Amino acid sequence: xxxxxxxxxxxxxxxLMKLAEEIHKTKPHLAQKYYKAAWKISLKARVPFPKKWKKxxxxxxxxFLFLGFNATVRLNQNRFPHVTIKCxxxxxxxxxxxxxxxxxx
Amino acid sequence: xxTQKNIYYHELIGLEVEITNSTNPSLIKRKGxxxxxxxxMLFISDSAKPSKEIKIPKAICCFRFKxxxxxxxxxxxxLLVGRPEKRLKCKRVRK
Numbered sequence: 301x302x303x304x305x306x307x308x309x310x311x312x313x314x315x316l317m318k319l320a321e322e323i324h325k326t327k328p329h330l331a332q333k334y335y336k337a338a339w340k341i342s343l344k345a346r347v348p349f350p351k352k353w354k355k356x357x358x359x360x361x362x363x364f365l366f367l368g369f370n371a372t373v374r375l376n377q378n379r380f381p382h383v384t385i386k387c388x389x390x391x392x393x394x395x396x397x398x399x400x401x402x403x404x405x
Numbered sequence: 406x407x408t409q410k411n412i413y414y415h416e417l418i419g420l421e422v423e424i425t426n427s428t429n430p431s432l433i434k435r436k437g438x439x440x441x442x443x444x445x446m447l448f449i450s451d452s453a454k455p456s457k458e459i460k461i462p463k464a465i466c467c468f469r470f471k472x473x474x475x476x477x478x479x480x481x482x483x484l485l486v487g488r489p490e491k492r493l494k495c496k497r498v499r500k
Contacts, residue, residue: 305414305493311406312416312493319419333441334418337489344490 309345313338317353324366335364355385360392409478412470413485414493417442422449425479426467435459444488 320334335357342349356365365371365387372386382397407415423436437449437459445464451457463482470478485492 308411308414309493315416315419330440337418337442340490341493345493 306345306347309341309347310350312341313347313350313353316341317350320364321366324364324369328366328369331366332364355396358387358390358392359394361387361390363387363389406474407472408474409472409476412472412478412480416489417447417470417485421471422447423469423471424461424466425469428465432459432461432466435461442489445486447485 316334316338320331320338323334324331338353339349341347357363358365358371363370365385367373370388372388374384374386376382376384376395380397381400382395385394385396386392387394407420417439418441420439421436422439424432424434427433435449436452438452439447440450440458441448445462447461447463447468449459449461451459463485466482468480468482468485470480472478
């Protein structure tokens with residue numbers, strides 16, 4: 301894959317995800333379609349999906365999560381400090397660990 | 406950045422478009438914003454009625470896109486035919 305194709309693919313993914321974020325309140329089904337189009341572009345161009353959007357996707361049902369609409373976010377301290385994101389579409393949980401301020405590890 | 410050269414490979418969703426020529430006379434001079442795209446069709450929200458969706462075949466129309474840099478490009482529709490992810494790679498314009 302040429303550099304030019306990969307550059308255009310990254311721009312297209314960012315355009316589509318920004319449009320999905322703007323449109324999700326009025327047309328949520330279109331927002332999911334934009335995410336799927338962006339995902340197909342990343343597969344075809346062999347470009348990694350941007351990190352800032354990757355955490356907004358449910359691991360189980362592969363839907364784009366909008367906090368307050370189809371996802372809830374909580375902080376949890378059991379076992380290790382982590383963020384728990386619950387997908388309200390499929391009921392699946394995703395956990396991301398974080399470091400507390402002032403912790404040595 | 407979408408330019409006049411790379412519009413064949415770039416994203417069309419979100420661009421303002423006007424139909425300049427078509428074999429279907431009812432589609433000529435229609436304006437709107439591109440909502441969605443498939444292999445053969447463009448879905449446009451009418452500028453007069455934003456809630457209305459128009460489905461336009463790509464192959465029979467000539468389009469004028471307004472780029473984010475406020476320039477305008479005229480494009481033949483048959484050069485845009487193809488799935489959005491496949492349009493990334495294929496060579497569209499022959500010198």
